[in-house]
Amino acid sequence: MSIQLDSVSKTYHLKGRTVEALKPTSLTVETGEIFGLIGYSGAGKSTLVRLINLLERPSEGTVTVGNDVLTELSPKDLRIRRQKIGMIFQQFNLIESKTVYENIEFVLKASKYNKKDVPARIKELLDLVGLNDKSNISAGNLSGGQKQRIGIARALANNPDILLCDEATSALDPDTTKSILNLLKSINRSLGITMVVITHEMEVIKEIADRVGVMSAGEIIETGETYSVFSHPKEEITKDFVQEIYNFEVPAQIKETPENQVITIQFLSENAEENYLNQLYRDFDLSISILNGRIEYIKEKPLGFLMFQVSGDTPEIDRLKSHIDNTHGIERVGYIG
Numbered sequence: 001m002s003i004q005l006d007s008v009s010k011t012y013h014l015k016g017r018t019v020e021a022l023k024p025t026s027l028t029v030e031t032g033e034i035f036g037l038i039g040y041s042g043a044g045k046s047t048l049v050r051l052i053n054l055l056e057r058p059s060e061g062t063v064t065v066g067n068d069v070l071t072e073l074s075p076k077d078l079r080i081r082r083q084k085i086g087m088i089f090q091q092f093n094l095i096e097s098k099t100v101y102e103n104i105e106f107v108l109k110a111s112k113y114n115k116k117d118v119p120a121r122i123k124e125l126l127d128l129v130g131l132n133d134k135s136n137i138s139a140g141n142l143s144g145g146q147k148q149r150i151g152i153a154r155a156l157a158n159n160p161d162i163l164l165c166d167e168a169t170s171a172l173d174p175d176t177t178k179s180i181l182n183l184l185k186s187i188n189r190s191l192g193i194t195m196v197v198i199t200h201e202m203e204v205i206k207e208i209a210d211r212v213g214v215m216s217a218g219e220i221i222e223t224g225e226t227y228s229v230f231s232h233p234k235e236e237i238t239k240d241f242v243q244e245i246y247n248f249e250v251p252a253q254i255k256e257t258p259e260n261q262v263i264t265i266q267f268l269s270e271n272a273e274e275n276y277l278n279q280l281y282r283d284f285d286l287s288i289s290i291l292n293g294r295i296e297y298i299k300e301k302p303l304g305f306l307m308f309q310v311s312g313d314t315p316e317i318d319r320l321k322s323h324i325d326n327t328h329g330i331e332r333v334g335y336i337g
């Protein structure tokens with residue numbers, strides 16, 4: 001189901017001052033899409049995601065999910081509609097003293113799920129998140145990754161058509177993060193659930209998001225297909241996020257001069273670097289030494305960066321640069337390093 005925000009904004013009024021947490025924002029998330037929202041702390045991500053299910057009411061604008069204009073529903077209708085919008089949180093929001101079974105049962109009871117179908121539904125959900133052997137264990141005794149699996153099972157209990165994920169992996173180690181993201185991806189594929197994933201980590205975006213929006217100071221400043229935002233970031237903040245992933249720095253010992261330059265290039269296809277470098281060694285009368293290189297898979301599509309130092313005559317370096325600029329699938333980038 002699609003999500004549509006039309007000129008939605010949120011202003012908080014605190015003692016004597018106002019905070020514009022979200023400036024007027026319009027956004028459409030398509031049915032079945034995983035939309036990632038990234039931004040630094042305070043950018044307005046949580047505010048935006050909480051406006052989608054009206055956990056926060058917008059100061060202005062309308063929120064539409066499928067054919068329902070949520071901002072126009074009565075409190076009762078909204079309560080019912082919300083059962084079809086699942087949400088998972090950084091801190092899992094489980095009742096720690098209750099068992100896994102009871103935690104899921106709680107959600108089903110609250111939505112008045114047919115009583116006799118509850119045990120089968122809980123089994124189905126535990127199978128889906130891979131924890132059917134943990135039914136009688138207290139939630140407090142689970143690992144972080146297991147807790148989030150139960151958080152996901154709870155969020156899916158009422159067959160939602162939308163799942164909102166608020167920093168869902170931020171409390172988890174990298175391996176557990178990967179396994180939770182894989183679970184979310186497979187749920188997205190198998191159930192066709194539309195997802196909005198908010199995070200401050202580009203690692204999460206690159207694994208899971210079909211499209212990404214970059215937030216800063218209460219605005220979405222850049223959006224696009226995840227691969228194209230990674231390969232051609234426009235805004236400085238977006239470039240910083242990409243740089244964070246590749247983590248390249250020019251070594252302090254290198255003093256750049258016209259005869260000694262550092263060049264960073266990106267490859268838009270797989271395994272191209274080795275051949276390309278051989279070609280550069282062969283065709284240019286320059287000394288070339290590699291400083292850093294890395295390939296990342298952005299939504300399973302490779303994007304490689306290579307940083308190298310070239311030394312020699314300036315005209316020859318210029319010839320090399322123009323050769324790079326005329327090679328398909330390879331680009332010089334200025335913001336890495």
Ligand SMILES: Nc1ncnc2c1ncn2[C@@H]1O[C@H](COP(=O)(O)OP(=O)(O)OP(=O)(O)O)[C@@H](O)[C@H]1O
Binds near residue numbers: 012041048200
């Ligand atoms: N209930 C509230 N009352 C007043 N100000 C708020 C409230 N909630 C959020 N804000 C303010 O709105 C701005 C955006 O906050 P928000 O939590 O949406 O950002 P965020 O990008 O999710 O950051 P974080 O990852 O740190 O939660 C911040 O300046 C924050 O202080």
